[in-house]
Amino acid sequence: MSATAYLTGLGAAGIAAVLGALLPTRWRLLGAMVPGALACLAALVGSGQVLLSGRSFSLHVAQVLPFTGIDLSLDPLGALFVATTAIVGLAASCYSVGYGAHRAPGRTATATVPAFLATLLLVPAAASVATFMVAWELMALTSLLALLTEHRQRPETRDAAQWYAGMTHAGAAAVLLGLVLLAAHAGGQSFAAIAAHRGRLSAPVASAVFVLTALGFASKAGAVPLHVWLPRAHPEAPSPVSALMSGAMVNLGVYGILRTGQDLLGGGQLWWWLLVAALGVASAFFGALHAAASTDVKRLLAYSTVDNVGLVLVGVGAAGALAAGGERVPAGLVLLAALFHLVNHALFKGCLFLGAGALQQATGTRDLDRLGGLARRMPVTAALFAVAALSISALPGLNGFASEWLLLEGLLHGFASRSSLTDAALLAGVAVFAVTGGLTATAFVKAVGVGFLGRARSEAARSALEVRPSMLAGGGLLAGGCVVLGVVPGVAVPVLDRAVAATLAGGAPGAVRAGLGLDLASLDGAIAPALLVEGLLAAAIVSWGVLRLFPRGAGLRRPRRSEAWGCGQEPQSARTEITATSFAEPLQRVFADVLRPDHDLEVTHADESRYFPEAISFHQRIDDAVERVAYGPVIGVVARWGRLARRGPNGSVHRYLGLGFAALVLILVFLA
Amino acid sequence: MAGAPLDLVQLSAGVVLAGAVLALWRRDLRALTSVLALQGCALATLAIVLAVHNGAVGLGVVAGVVLVAKGFVIPGLLARAVRAAPGSRETAPLVNVPASLVAAAVLVVLSYVVAGPLTALFPSPLTRLAPLGLATVLLGFFVLVTRRKAVSQIVGLLLVDNGVALVAFLLTAGVPLLVELGTSLDVLLVVVVLQVLATAMRARFGQFDLDQLRELHD
Structure with missing residues (x-):
């Protein structure tokens, strides 16, 4: 039973991918995402049964993969991952219907999402x-x-x-x-x-x-x-x-x-x-x-x-x-x-x-x-x-x-x-x-x-x-x-x-x-x-009620409304607000050795005086330090080798043929 | 197999290899097309002898295809291309003729050494001829590498193909009809494409030299 539901889910996701690739533009999005969502539901049912009963299933299909065949088995560990994927996949399929709708959905989008989903559901069940x-x-x-x-x-x-x-x-x-x-x-x-x-x-x-x-x-x-x-x-x-x-x-x-x-x-x-x-x-x-x-x-x-x-x-x-x-x-x-x-x-x-x-x-x-x-x-x-x-x-x-x-x-x-x-x-x-x-x-x-x-x-x-x-x-x-x-x-x-x-x-x-x-x-x-939640809710309701009933007793004469993040001052313009960069700035200073931010500050002065800046622009980049330290040198070496190797093939057909011929003769000599 | 048929087979195989050596020696492009026609006929003869000896109808049909395609159609097409072009000599090969012939000798020896294990699998008078086919492949490749004219390149490619066909006839007593038809058509197509390319090159650059195409990389 759990196997049937799970396999139905896999099949439906595969069908969704095919539909997403083949249907005309008008029907593509619904044709891919509805079967995709149904696939997730079926996989959720299948994996849920395994999780609730604790009984895993396994099966062997000989025809699909040459020499070895396909082995599938869903035990509670795999089922937990299938179930998680299915829930996220259900939400993503549902969301895709609206996300893709604002412009004509391309085949890539509608075909790859269900196909990706199908493989995500497949991996935890692979048993060889x-x-x-x-x-x-x-x-x-x-x-x-x-x-x-x-x-x-x-x-x-x-x-x-x-x-x-x-x-x-x-x-x-x-x-x-x-x-x-x-x-x-x-x-x-x-x-x-x-x-x-x-x-x-x-x-x-x-x-x-x-x-x-x-x-x-x-x-x-x-x-x-x-x-x-x-x-x-x-x-x-x-x-x-x-x-x-x-x-x-x-x-x-x-x-x-x-x-x-x-x-x-x-x-x-x-x-x-x-x-x-x-x-x-x-x-x-x-x-x-x-x-x-x-x-x-x-x-x-x-x-x-x-x-x-x-x-x-x-x-x-x-x-x-x-x-x-x-x-x-x-x-x-x-x-x-x-x-x-x-x-x-x-x-x-x-x-x-x-x-x-x-x-x-x-x-x-x-x-x-x-x-x-x-x-x-x-x-x-x-x-x-x-x-x-x-x-x-x-x-x-x-x-x-x-x-x-x-x-x-x-x-x-x-x-x-x-x-x-x-x-x-x-x-x-x-x-x-x-x-x-x-x-x-x-x-x-x-x-x-x-x-x-x-x-x-x-x-x-x-x-x-x-x-x-x-x-x-x-x-x-x-x-x-x-x-x-x-x-x-x-x-x-x-x-x-x-x-x-x-x-x-x-x-x-x-x-x-x-x-x-x-x-x-x-x-x-x-x-x-x-x-805890009940207590919090009760406290919130009680305090709201008390304030409502006895506004004077609580010291609230005239409630003053102000914008959030406005620091209590109004009106203010958006330019004086705290930004994401400035919010993180203190933290950046503390961890400057790990984050290594690159700052770029440009000040343009007014023509009349250097003391009056006309425009100030500030740019900041935070690159990944691990990428720079650990991957930068490796990529540099590979790129150098690549440039070196590019000197060999200079566009001459004879040189390419000669390289191929030399390789063939060398292999033959090696074999002999 | 022994006696006259074997002699004929050996002669044909020898002619195929000799054709490859000739292609290295002669610089006249018209002569090269005749060499190809000769090779094609030799291959067809070999196939006919094998077909008659084994009583294989399919092989006979293959022999006919080989005769038509490699003996007449393809060399004919090439000859037409050569006639259309004025300077029909391979003037400055990358490796000169005496050096090419020495290299050819080395390559033939190499193919005998390499084909040793291959003939040892099933020693028979026919399989002992397999090194000739291998040598033809190598010589064809050598022509590809060292000759500049587009027509010479086509000739090199056809030599490789003839060598492969020779090995196939000798080791397996004939490839299936369908495969042979497929490869023959393939080669015909390649020749047509290369001929178009050569004509376009001549119209554009006024010559056949493939090294002029250097700008095409990356």
Whole structure:
């Protein structure tokens, strides 16, 4: 039953892609997105059944792939990722109907989104090395095409696509090497055969496999220092694709690490997981810092994805380290929290990217310094964006708080483990939580405050109109998920527990008692956000009522209305408002060594006197320091080799033929 | 296979290789087209002998196609192109003729060395001739690399194709009809395209020299 629903979903997504490519322009958008949304629903039903019943399915189709056939299997871990993808995909399909409608939708847009969706649904169900690699590469290919959709409008997209193609290719090569090595030593290429062999792998081989695959998957997940493609590709992709990339594709990097490290290799050694945690700590800090400093709203969201994936990797690494040290209960708790945060991140980051797309469509810009005052022009978009922003800032009553609380509890309860190295990793994790919490709040206060509040800073923002209902429905679905999982986080616990039980070799499920709130079963600690929300609501109603009834008694004679971010002064012009750049400026000074901003200040003086400036223009660029330090020299060397090699072929046909002939003769001589 | 048919096959294979050497030696472009016609006829003879000896009808049809395409049509087309052009001599090849002939000797030796394992798979009088085909391929490639005129380039390409066909006839006792038809048509098309290119080049630059096309890179 679950298999039927899941396969129906896959098939429907494939049909949607074909329809999107073939239908005439008028019907293209609906013809692609309605089957796409239905595909997500079917996949959600299929994976939901696996998650709720705990019974996985597997099947083998011999005809499709030559020599090996296709192996599909959906266990609770894979099902969790399929379900997350399906929810984000449902919202993105719904949103695409409105997003594409303002101009004639091209075939690329309508065909690649469902195709990308289909591959995203396929990867977590792949159950052999060959199937997995085919699905993985298809996902890379379709996402690359989807990213390139708007390359005619924005030439920067091509640059982003080159970075993405390079990084994802290198990552896939590392994964392929690792998995082939694993399959060769385990004597079988199906995941079941490999998992059955897991104790008997020699330690160096297992370590090599883990390091290769973890690096490959980390590049897909966007972990520092392999993240360089992400802040380029996510902003340049069309917004539904950004939401899918950030809410679903990036997760699959984490899935890959869990699948190989925990399932196929059976947990392995402590240092593996400390490596993962270290990647996570670096990503969380670096991503949060750049998010706080960015002024492009989609770039901000992209760096925030790096940050959140970092937090999830800290959890995955800590869980692996604890499990390798035999601390079963905290390991289970931390992994559950990490998976919960991953799901939550998909919900709120999907919603944020869809909101950013709405902003971009309404105003034509992503630059926060040119927005402002949109809460009045686009109230629903603003409300949805704000819910997701509060959620990502981990405010109580929303889902970000629930998972970050759990993760922090897990890290703290893991202390005094048997290994001092693990303790150090946990401590680093807690510290990075503290830092990123503040930085993320700064970033999103900036995004909401500068983007939606205050006064419009440009004509485009002043005349923006609310976007179509289908777009709002897509964002609303995800924001609704944020609220539900925030108020009653306990409902997700049984589902997550199944995934943990299916994953962690040395971990114990059942670390969190199922219920409405979160209650750590064998450890101390419980929260009930529902009560908190009820209390807050009650307090708000009571104080509103008291003020209403006794305005004089409360000291409020005449309420004075003033604009938000107006510092209480009015009227003021938009030019005196705080901007995104100025809001982040103090932070930039503190972290100047990491961010290294480039300033460019031009002062034009009046002809009469040098003391009277006529115009002042200020430009600031913040480049990625990791990209400059780690990738710049490599790219320089490659470019030098390229220039050197270009001297050979000078356009003479004879030289080309001669090179070919020389190669042929050399090969023949070598063979002889 | 032995006796007269074998002699005929050996003679034909030898003529194909000799044609390739001749193509390196002669600088007159008209002579090159005659060399090609000779090679085509030799190939067709070889195929006919094999077809009669094996009683294979398909191979007989292939032989007919080879005779028409490689013996008459393609050399005829080339000859027409050469007649249309005034300066029909390969004046300054990149490697001069004596050096080319020495290189040809080296290439023939190389092909014998390389084809050793190939003939060892199934030693028979026919497969022992395979190095001749390989040598023709290499010599054709050498013509491509060292000759400047567009017509010489076409000749080089056709030599490569004839060499491939010879190896195919000798090692597999004939390729399937469909494949041979396909490759023959392919080669015909290439010749037509190259001829058009050569004519266009002459109209544009007043000569056939391919090295004038240097601006086309990147």
